[in-house]
Amino acid sequence: MKxxxxxxxxxxxxxxxxxxxxxxxxxxQEEVIPYLLGENNDIVALAQTGTGKTAAFGLPxxxxxxxxxxxxQSLILCPTRELCLQIAGDLSDYSKYVDGLKVLPVYxxxxxxxxxxxxxxxxxxxxxxxxxxxxxxxxKTVSLAxxxxxxxxxxxxxLNMGFTDSINAILAGVPEERNTLLFxxxxxxxxxxxxxxxLRNAREITIGRKNEGNSNVKHVVYMVHAKDKYAALKxxxxxxxxxxxxxxxxxxxxxxxxADKLMQDGYNADSLHGELSQAQRDAVMxxxxxxxxxxxxxxDVAARGLDVDDLTHVINYGLPxxxxxxxxxxxxxxxxxxxxxxxxxxxxxxxxxxxxxxxxIGKKFLPGEMPxxxxxxxxxxxxxxxxxxxxxxxxxxxxxxxxxxxxxxxWLSKEDLIKRVASVEFNRFLEYYRDRGDIETxxxxxxxxxxxxxxxSRSPPESTVGIYAAVYQSxxx
Numbered sequence: 001m002k003x004x005x006x007x008x009x010x011x012x013x014x015x016x017x018x019x020x021x022x023x024x025x026x027x028x029q030e031e032v033i034p035y036l037l038g039e040n041n042d043i044v045a046l047a048q049t050g051t052g053k054t055a056a057f058g059l060p061x062x063x064x065x066x067x068x069x070x071x072x073q074s075l076i077l078c079p080t081r082e083l084c085l086q087i088a089g090d091l092s093d094y095s096k097y098v099d100g101l102k103v104l105p106v107y108x109x110x111x112x113x114x115x116x117x118x119x120x121x122x123x124x125x126x127x128x129x130x131x132x133x134x135x136x137x138x139x140k141t142v143s144l145a146x147x148x149x150x151x152x153x154x155x156x157x158x159l160n161m162g163f164t165d166s167i168n169a170i171l172a173g174v175p176e177e178r179n180t181l182l183f184x185x186x187x188x189x190x191x192x193x194x195x196x197x198x199l200r201n202a203r204e205i206t207i208g209r210k211n212e213g214n215s216n217v218k219h220v221v222y223m224v225h226a227k228d229k230y231a232a233l234k235x236x237x238x239x240x241x242x243x244x245x246x247x248x249x250x251x252x253x254x255x256x257x258x259a260d261k262l263m264q265d266g267y268n269a270d271s272l273h274g275e276l277s278q279a280q281r282d283a284v285m286x287x288x289x290x291x292x293x294x295x296x297x298x299x300d301v302a303a304r305g306l307d308v309d310d311l312t313h314v315i316n317y318g319l320p321x322x323x324x325x326x327x328x329x330x331x332x333x334x335x336x337x338x339x340x341x342x343x344x345x346x347x348x349x350x351x352x353x354x355x356x357x358x359x360x361i362g363k364k365f366l367p368g369e370m371p372x373x374x375x376x377x378x379x380x381x382x383x384x385x386x387x388x389x390x391x392x393x394x395x396x397x398x399x400x401x402x403x404x405x406x407x408x409x410x411w412l413s414k415e416d417l418i419k420r421v422a423s424v425e426f427n428r429f430l431e432y433y434r435d436r437g438d439i440e441t442x443x444x445x446x447x448x449x450x451x452x453x454x455x456x457s458r459s460p461p462e463s464t465v466g467i468y469a470a471v472y473q474s475x476x477x
Contacts, residue, residue, distance in 0.1 A: 007033045010063050012097040017055070020093060026052035029059075031205045036060040036149075036179060042202040043181045044195050054090045057151045057181050061125060062091065064149060067100045070122025072142065074149040075174065077130055077167065079157040081107040081278070082285065087153065088127040101125075106142075108132045109278035116141045130158065130166035137173060144173040149181075152198075156184040156191055156324065161301070164194075171198055185327050216334035221344045221354060221365040228439050230261060232345050232370060233317060235439065237267065237295065238429060239371040241383035245313035247297045248329050250320065258317060259297040266428065269295040272302045300325050308332070316344040319353045326357045343368065348442055370441070373433035380429045384422050 004014050004025055025033070028047045035041050037060045047053050061074045078084050088105035095101045104118050106128035112135060119142050126133070126142070136142040150171065152158065158167065180199050184191045195202055224232045237243055249255040252273040259271035270284050270293045281302070287293045289308060296303075300320060311333040320326055333340025344365065346354060358364055371379075409417060 002030060004033075004059075008037050008063075009033065009059055013059055013062060013094055016094055016096040017059070019096075022055070026056075028053050028205070029056040032056040032181070033060050035203060036181060037063065039179070040177065040200075041179055042199040043179075044191070044199065044202045044204045045181065045183050046185070046204070046206045047183065053153070053183055054087055055094065057153075057183070058087070058091050058094050061149050061151070062095045062098060062101065065098075065101055065124045067098065067124065069146070070102070070124065071146045072123060072126050072144060073146055074125045074151075075144060075147045075170075076125070076127045076151040076153060077133070077158065077170065078127065078153040079129065079161055079163070081109055081129060083154065084127050084129055091125060091127070103127065106132050106136065108135075112136070130163040130170060133170055134166050137170070144170070145175065147174045147178065149179045150174055152180070152182045152194075154184070155182050155194060156188055157328070159190045159194065160322075167194075167198075185324075185331060188324060216338060217330050217340045217342050218334075219330065219342050219344070219361075219363055219365045220368040221346060222368040222370060223346060223348065223351075223441055224370070224439055225442050226347045229317065229345055229347075230258070232439055233258070233315065234265065235371050235376060236315065236343060236345070236368075237262075238376045239379055240313065241380055243313055244291060244294050245296075245311050245315060246303060246329075246332060247295060247315045247317055248303070248320070249297060249299060249317045252299060254317070255297050255299050255302075262295060262297065267295055268293050269297060272296055272298040274299065274302055276302075300329070303329075303332075310338065311340060313340065314342045316342070316346075319344055319346060319350050319357065323353065323357050323360050327361060330361075370439050372438055373436055377426070377429050377433060381422060381426050384425050388421065 002025065004017065004022070007025060007030065009017075028045065029052050032043060032045060032053075033056060035043060036057060045053065045056070047056075057076070061076075065073050076087055078087060084105045084107045088103050091103045095103070102118075102121075102123040103125045104115065104123040104127070106115050106126055108129060108131055112132070115132075115136065116139070119136070133142070137144075152167070180202075182191070182195055182199060182202070222232055222236070233247070247258065249258055252275055255273045256271050256275075259269055262269035270287065272281060272284050276284070284293070284296070288296050297317075314329050314333045316326070316329060320329070330340075330342035333342060344354065354365060412420070
């Protein structure tokens with residue numbers, strides 16, 4: 001494995017990325033950086049999100065800038081405002097020690113006048129969404145005549161969002177003698193077409209197999225009756241108390257309904273879909289990034305370009321119509337070497353679509369075993385205990401209150417006190433699941449006859465004593 005110096009990265013950039021914790025190049029960086037540092041080298045790179053692609057194209061773009069010439073020299077096109085801001089922020093970090101280099105994010109939903117003023121002052125790299133850049137070009141407030149490096153990031157998403165004509169118009173304003181780099185998660189016929197139209201003798205770089213999902217993602221499927229989908233979703237969320245993830249729904253209406261149900265049931269959740277204003281989207285995303293929201297319910301369109309690290313789960317509340325969209329969904333977890341889980345909650349009518357996705361990503365879904373009431377209560381109780389162990393005690397501040405606390409609690413034994421503290425959070429799960437049995441897994445014959453089971457088939461209630469005993473035993477094991 002080569003290091004960044006051997007790849008040809010300059011001293012100033014290496015200093016910045018070393019401070020950011022970069023040690024060795026990731027595979028996509030090792031492939032792309034030295035090639036993009038050359039001239040007239042076009043690339044089609046097939047790589048998932050979270051593989052280090054921003055640095056792969058960002059470092060050579062920064063290094064090739066002539067800072068003395070304050071005109072746009074590199075252009076990065078991406079599908080959404082969120083991704084635009086993320087890329088611009090990363091480039092600014094990489095160029096920390098490159099004096100005078102200016103990066104400008106250009107996107108809709110913010111003041112076009114302030115972006116025009118920034119362009120007039122001079123910028124070197126523009127990161128743009130196609131729609132806003134077209135607006136600026138039509139106003140003749142931006143010139144791309146000296147752009148010699150163009151990156152189409154998440155090109156498949158831009159095509160899916162209908163930006164083909166805008167991309168054509170933008171590239172018509174860029175010199176033909178340029179480096180063009182096209183990044184995509186999948187090699188679809190549309191991507192093959194755009195490569196043929198815009199790139200010349202492009203080198204194809206594939207990280208993993210074509211259209212393959214992230215190797216760090218485990219794919220799990222839960223087969224349930226259609227009526228049981230929300231009940232199944234709740235059980236899965238309850239079984240993973242530390243969940244930090246995205247639930248994907250097919251429509252705006254379904255997205256809002258599921259988010260509302262989760263919030264009513266006490267989850268730190270919210271929705272992200274096309275009917276929200278930009279201010280509402282920004283507020284939701286900020287809360288999600290700082291984990292005030294642990295579960296984001298989103299449509300595919302609203303989540304495009306969403307870049308959040310450390311997601312533990314992606315949950316498909318049904319499978320997308322476009323099987324390639326599944327690759328994008330699942331690629332949002334399991335990033336940067338971490339393990340993630342992509343869960344699909346489906347009914348029997350979606351089995352054919354599941355098989356098609358398995359064929360495209362080259363992986364089999366593991367059949368999930370729906371958590372039982374007792375397993376969920378045990379997991380939640382362990383979480384309460386873990387949280388108690390992690391509580392930081394401010395000895396100096398709390399000492400003056402301790403005599404009164406001791407006086408109020410002196411009648412409780414140690415065992416009674418522990419039970420009460422643990423039950424503060426635990427009781428709500430116990431109450432909900434006490435009389436609920438396991439969710440029935442449908443069979444082909446029963447589903448065809450339309451004999452859907454009830455939302456929760458009934459089974460004898462589980463006693464509190466039995467659950468505490470199970471928790472105690474798991475601790476011993």
